[in-house]
Amino acid sequence: MDLHDALRHDLTRTEPPLGDLVGAALAEGRRRARRQRRTRALAGAGAAVALVTGLTAAAGTSGASAPQATYAQAPAPEPAGQPRDVPVHGPEPLVVTGDVPTDAELLEQVAAALQRAGLEGAALSVVDPDEAAMVQVDLVGASGPGMLRIAVGPGSQPPPAAERLPDGSWLEVGGLADNCVQHEYAVSTRPDGVAVYAGNARCLAWDGTANPPAAPPLTTAQLVALVQDRGLGG
Amino acid sequence: MSRRDAREAEFVAFAGATALRLRRTAFLMCGDWHLAEDLVQTALAKVYVAWLRGGAPDEPTAYARTVLLRSLLDHRRRRSSAERPTADLPDAAVDTPHDLRLSVVDALRTLKPADRAVLVLRYWEDLSVEQTALALGLSVPAVKSRHARALRRFEQAWGQPALA
Numbered sequence: 425m426d427l428h429d430a431l432r433h434d435l436t437r438t439e440p441p442l443g444d445l446v447g448a449a450l451a452e453g454r455r456r457a458r459r460q461r462r463t464r465a466l467a468g469a470g471a472a473v474a475l476v477t478g479l480t481a482a483a484g485t486s487g488a489s490a491p492q493a494t495y496a497q498a499p500a501p502e503p504a505g506q507p508r509d510v511p512v513h514g515p516e517p518l519v520v521t522g523d524v525p526t527d528a529e530l531l532e533q534v535a536a537a538l539q540r541a542g543l544e545g546a547a548l549s550v551v552d553p554d555e556a557a558m559v560q561v562d563l564v565g566a567s568g569p570g571m572l573r574i575a576v577g578p579g580s581q582p583p584p585a586a587e588r589l590p591d592g593s594w595l596e597v598g599g600l601a602d603n604c605v606q607h608e609y610a611v612s613t614r615p616d617g618v619a620v621y622a623g624n625a626r627c628l629a630w631d632g633t634a635n636p637p638a639a640p641p642l643t644t645a646q647l648v649a650l651v652q653d654r655g656l657g658g
Numbered sequence: 659m660s661r662r663d664a665r666e667a668e669f670v671a672f673a674g675a676t677a678l679r680l681r682r683t684a685f686l687m688c689g690d691w692h693l694a695e696d697l698v699q700t701a702l703a704k705v706y707v708a709w710l711r712g713g714a715p716d717e718p719t720a721y722a723r724t725v726l727l728r729s730l731l732d733h734r735r736r737r738s739s740a741e742r743p744t745a746d747l748p749d750a751a752v753d754t755p756h757d758l759r760l761s762v763v764d765a766l767r768t769l770k771p772a773d774r775a776v777l778v779l780r781y782w783e784d785l786s787v788e789q790t791a792l793a794l795g796l797s798v799p800a801v802k803s804r805h806a807r808a809l810r811r812f813e814q815a816w817g818q819p820a821l822a
Contacts, residue, residue, distance in 0.1 A: 426819070426820060426821050426822040427762070427777070427781045427812070427816075427820035427821065428781045428782075428784075428822075429822075430762045431686065431762060431778075431781055431782045432782075433762075434762045434763060435682050435685070435686075438691075439682065439685075439691070440691050442677065442678055442681065443695070445673075445677045445681065445695060445698060445699060445702075446670060446673040446674050446677050446702070448699050449673055449677070449698070449699045449700075449702035449703050449706065450666075450669075450670065450673070450702075450703075450706060452699060452700065452702075452703035452706075453669075453702065453703035453704070453705075453706025453707055453710075454706070455703075456703050456704070456706070456707045457706065457707045457710050457711075521704065521724075521725055521728055523732075
């Protein structure tokens with residue numbers, strides 16, 4: 425019996441019943457799809473705007489000190505001839521094969537990443553655990569207290585203006601002058617399609633009416649290093 | 659029926675037709691039926707998300723297999739301390755025909771995951787060298803050299819020629 429036959433002989437003798445594997449996969453797939461719909465478009469300039477819009481809109485309605493995040497769909501233009509919903513970046517389709525963490529997993533990953541970066545003494549909290557995998561970090565740095573938000577999700581499109589790095593990932597660094605929560609942000613979109621976002625705030629909270637000012641907790645280099653930390657979304 | 663419902667129905671039909679084979683592939687890669695089922699579930703869930711978003715992939719079986727292999731290889735990397743290739747096999751595995759199952763699986767498990775994947779794809783999935791290269795994201799020459807090395811090591815572990 426050669427290898428080809430032995431493999432078949434082996435499997436037919438030992439295989440347990442299949443069970444409802446398809447049903448379980450469907451349930452897990454639906455959960456993933458729900459999460460991805462809510463966290464889509466973390467990458468890309470359009471996505472960044474959507475993120476800001478979502479955060480702002482949601483925070484504006486929450487009126488609470490613990491802000492809520494809601495992601496809008498990326499209003500990225502669709503190239504002619506491309507079917508709707510198919511993510512593209514120039515000629516290269518972006519297929520999301522990487523894992524997107526749950527809120528609890530992201531919380532652990534962020535804690536570990538901060539430790540690796542030497543940023544200790546931070547208070548971490550999940551931002552709206554029912555809506556998105558996003559963590560808020562309250563840091564006390566040399567300039568006083570500061571706030572940072574980190575999110576991981578599927579990148580529907582790599583940022584069109586982003587820099588392509590040697591490891592195949594895309595990096596975009598930007599900022600929004602009229603939004604204190606995203607005073608400065610970095611988005612790393614990895615070759616496996618997972619996007620990591622971190623926003624350096626100039627305020628301590630967004631409650632729709634008052635934005636206590638604060639110094640950005642991280643330098644730009646620290647922000648970039650954080651989104652490139654492979655422990656996030658790994 | 660909405661587009662979403664139609665796509666979901668397509669996916670369910672596809673998953674029902676391929677789940678068994680994917681689980682067997684996963685088992686040959688990991689040697690654990692429960693883990694194989696978990697990994698296939700995750701892989702199919704990822705395929706579902708892509709299917710829902712963009713419709714059926716051009717080659718859904720190949721796509722699902724690639725997602726599964728990446729999950730398997732990633733899983734290996736994450737638990738790299740849990741399993742080591744070894745040259746030592748159970749003494750009784752080779753000589754007794756009724757125990758051939760153990761010797762095949764155990765012999766596969768002596769290989770590095772990427773080498774094991776090449777053999778599983780070539781001799782279980784019956785893929786060509788070119789298809790194997792595509793599934794693993796390797797060049798054709800790389801698959802050929804890896805295949806030769808993996809086959810040699812497998813035969814050493816299995817104790818008999820792998821090819822009739």
